[in-house]
Amino acid sequence: MGSFGYFQITRRCDQRCLICSNPENDNSISFEKGIAYLDSLMSDGGYEGVIITGGEPTLSEDLPEYLKHCARKGFPSVLITNGQNLASTAFAKKLKAAGLEKVILSLYSCDPKIQGKLAGNPDSLSNVNKAAANLEKLGGITLSVTITMNKLNADHLSRNVEHIAKRMPSVNHVVFNNLDPLMNRAAQHPETLHRLNDIDIELTRAVDMLRSNKMTYRIERVPLCYMGGYEHNSTETRRIVKNEKVKILFLDEKGEVDQAQGDFLYGKAECCKVCYLNDICIGLYSMDDRYMSEELFPVFHTTKEEVAEKVLSNAP
Numbered sequence: 001m002g003s004f005g006y007f008q009i010t011r012r013c014d015q016r017c018l019i020c021s022n023p024e025n026d027n028s029i030s031f032e033k034g035i036a037y038l039d040s041l042m043s044d045g046g047y048e049g050v051i052i053t054g055g056e057p058t059l060s061e062d063l064p065e066y067l068k069h070c071a072r073k074g075f076p077s078v079l080i081t082n083g084q085n086l087a088s089t090a091f092a093k094k095l096k097a098a099g100l101e102k103v104i105l106s107l108y109s110c111d112p113k114i115q116g117k118l119a120g121n122p123d124s125l126s127n128v129n130k131a132a133a134n135l136e137k138l139g140g141i142t143l144s145v146t147i148t149m150n151k152l153n154a155d156h157l158s159r160n161v162e163h164i165a166k167r168m169p170s171v172n173h174v175v176f177n178n179l180d181p182l183m184n185r186a187a188q189h190p191e192t193l194h195r196l197n198d199i200d201i202e203l204t205r206a207v208d209m210l211r212s213n214k215m216t217y218r219i220e221r222v223p224l225c226y227m228g229g230y231e232h233n234s235t236e237t238r239r240i241v242k243n244e245k246v247k248i249l250f251l252d253e254k255g256e257v258d259q260a261q262g263d264f265l266y267g268k269a270e271c272c273k274v275c276y277l278n279d280i281c282i283g284l285y286s287m288d289d290r291y292m293s294e295e296l297f298p299v300f301h302t303t304k305e306e307v308a309e310k311v312l313s314n315a316p
């Protein structure tokens with residue numbers, strides 16, 4: 001995605017996701033501070049745009065003004081949302097009028113019961129579907145989907161892609177993001193934590209399906225030994241190869257951080273020393289705490305040069 005600033009505008013939320021990585025609190029940024037943060041990203045010159053997130057950013061009454069500010073300055077903005085408020089046609093129209101151009105919808109499962117359980121909201125999937133339909137009807141909005149992989153959806157990642165292809169035909173990009181088990185919600189719900197082996201086959205099936213539907217994709221927080229043949233689509237590897245930077249404004253005790261400061265959360269195992277991809281693989285997140293190093297294995301079927309070339313040439 002290039003170098004982007006992440007901007008949490010509120011930590012309020014209208015769902016209670018079991019695996020939320022930025023759980024609800026009472027914090028919202030003041031409008032003045034928010035505009036100052038956006039301006040700092042713009043004047044830095046090193047950022048291609050801003051990703052507006054939360055909590056649930058559509059709950060902030062300032063969202064339309066932030067979108068307008070970015071549009072006026074020609075600074076690309078992307079909204080990450082759970083889609084619940086965009087199920088309202090009037091609200092979708094309001095954001096489009098304010099300059100909404102790119103939306104990333106968060107989806108967990110094409111199974112309404114699993115989506116409802118993970119989101120703490122039985123209507124969640126139906127609202128996400130309505131949001132996608134509203135945005136498609138409005139036109140001119142680029143639509144992507146992000147799926148957090150966890151124990152409850154690990155066995156049907158490819159069915160999720162099928163659902164997207166069928167119900168959200170204008171989606172052209174999907175991100176599979178491995179569960180962050182260190183965040184307090186997921187830590188409180190250990191039943192959501194999977195093993196890497198649980199996603200192995202299904203992730204490859206899902207990627208095959210994305211490719212056959214001509215959709216682009218990225219995989220996040222997954223070590224390259226679980227991405228055979230599509231290593232170049234690892235977000236972290238692309239960041240290493242392209243030397244991209246990411247800044248995040250958290251509305252909690254973390255405050256403003258450069259993503260590189262979070263790299264210490266990844267570990268490397270003994271087998272990584274002989275792995276051909278060691279230099280361009282970020283390793284295993286939460287190693288030997290929540291995810292286990294015994295599941296790693298060195299890669300010999302490709303080289304770091306081959307993967308880097310695919311990254312730089314934007315290979316499909």
Ligand code: SF4
Nearest residue numbers: 223225272275281297
């Ligand atoms: S063995 Fe280690 S370096 Fe190699 S792909 Fe797996 S996690 Fe990455």
